[in-house]
Amino acid sequence: MWPYPKVIAHRGGGILAPENTLAGIRAGLEQGFHAVEFDVMLSGDGVPVLMHDDRLGRTVAGVGAISSFKAEELVRMDAGAWFGPQFTGEPVPAFADVAAFCKLHRMWMNVEIKPAPGFDRETGRRVAELAQRLFEPEISARAGGAGAEILPLFSSFSFDALQTAHNVAPEIPRGYLVDSIPRDWQTPLLELGAVALHTNHQNLSPQLAREVKAAGYGLLCYTVNDIQRARELLAWGVDAFCTDRIDLIGAQF
Ligand code: G3P
Ligand code: MG
Numbered sequence: 001m002w003p004y005p006k007v008i009a010h011r012g013g014g015i016l017a018p019e020n021t022l023a024g025i026r027a028g029l030e031q032g033f034h035a036v037e038f039d040v041m042l043s044g045d046g047v048p049v050l051m052h053d054d055r056l057g058r059t060v061a062g063v064g065a066i067s068s069f070k071a072e073e074l075v076r077m078d079a080g081a082w083f084g085p086q087f088t089g090e091p092v093p094a095f096a097d098v099a100a101f102c103k104l105h106r107m108w109m110n111v112e113i114k115p116a117p118g119f120d121r122e123t124g125r126r127v128a129e130l131a132q133r134l135f136e137p138e139i140s141a142r143a144g145g146a147g148a149e150i151l152p153l154f155s156s157f158s159f160d161a162l163q164t165a166h167n168v169a170p171e172i173p174r175g176y177l178v179d180s181i182p183r184d185w186q187t188p189l190l191e192l193g194a195v196a197l198h199t200n201h202q203n204l205s206p207q208l209a210r211e212v213k214a215a216g217y218g219l220l221c222y223t224v225n226d227i228q229r230a231r232e233l234l235a236w237g238v239d240a241f242c243t244d245r246i247d248l249i250g251a252q253f
Contacts, residue, residue, distance in 0.1 A: 002218050002239035003148035004108055005035035007230075007253050010223050011052065012038050014244035018083035019059060020050035022101060023090045029105055032251045036102065037110040037222075037242045040095050040127050042119055047071035048095035048127045054116035058082070060092060067116050095127065099134045099152075109152035110220075110242070112177065113161045124156070124164030132169040139171045148173070155198050155220075162192050175220060181208050189217060196220055201233055201241065209236040224249075 009031070012024025016031070020038050028036055041051040044067045051074075056062035060077045069077075071094065080090025095111075102109050111131065115123035131152065132139070138150045155175040156162045162174050175196035176188050180203035189197060196218030204221060212219045224230045224241040230249055233241060243249050 004110075004153065004218075004240060005149075005251070006234075006240045007033070007249060007251050008035040008037050008110055008220075008240060008242040009033040009246045010037050010242040010244050012036060012050075014246040016247060018080045018087050018090055020052055020093070021079050021087070021090045022093050022098065023080060023087055025098065025101060025107070028246055029107065031246045033246060034106060034251065035108045035110070035240075037112060038098065039112045039114040040123075041066055041114045041116060042123050042126055043071035043074050044068055045070045046122070046126050048123075048130055049074050050093050050095060050098055052114060054114075065116065067119065096130060096134060099131070108149050110175075111152045111154050113154055113156040113158065113165060115156070115158050115161050120158045120160035121164045124158070124161030125168055127161075128154070128165035128168035128172065131172055135172065142171065153196070155196075159188055159192070162194070166192055175218065177222075179203060181212070185212070186215060196239075198222065201229065201238075204233070204236070204238070206236045209233075209238055213237040227253075 009028035011019035013027030017024040017027035038050050039052045040048045054066050060079050074092045077092050079092045080087030113127050153173050154165050155177045157177045174192050174194045175198045176194045177198040179200045197212050198220040201221035201224050218239050221238050221241040224243050225245045
């Protein structure tokens with residue numbers, strides 16, 4: 001049984017606000033979303049921040065690798081202006097600040113660990129260490145029988161990052177993220193002690209969805225922006241999906 005919300009705001013605020021910013025997460029909240037996916041990468045000095053691309057240029061003006069900047073430099077950079085003038089000055093947020101915001105507003109988090117190339121284990125370790133500290137009360141409450149939804153769900157395309165996160169913070173659950181489901185998909189899930197498989201809906205079939213569900217795993221799809229397609233996937237047994245169209249597909253869908 002999937003203990004988390006069914007519809008998840010992708011990269012914070014979907015199409016309504018700049019991705020991976022607090023403004024984005026606030027936009028989701030204003031639409032009634034209490035579930036959010038965002039991407040977490042390391043600054044050059046090892047601080048987890050919200051970031052999708054491993055280089056400046058698309059959402060933050062400038063050039064260079066994210067790993068060549070310290071956190072104090074990144075959090076002063078503008079991650080909003082590219083999206084629209086009303087978001088000018090919206091900073092790159094630290095994961096710790098975002099986690100505090102989400103906890104305050106009772107938003108469930110799918111924390112996608114997004115290592116820059118070559119930083120897989122380091123990113124898994126740092127993100128998991130920080131999450132272990134930030135969610136210490138929730139981890140204790142969970143051990144005492146509280147519901148699963150009080151903890152975030154880690155996910156990653158990086159097996160190594162998730163494996164390291166598993167070692168560092170075993171109580172924080174994991175979903176293995178794949179673009180298309182490999183033939184031996186159960187092996188990495190077992191090795192990671194994962195609770196879910198996260199996959200690109202475009203490469204999913206009803207048969208594969210049945211297989212994953214029959215094996216007892218959660219099944220999450222990204223990124224579903226069409227109402228008919230969302231209905232179809234749920235009919236196949238998909239538990240949850242993230243969407244950019246938080247304006248079109250409501251949290252209660
Ligand atoms: O976590 C699902 C989805 O966000 C994966 O793709 O590139 O949007 O991070 P991406
Ligand atoms: Mg993502």
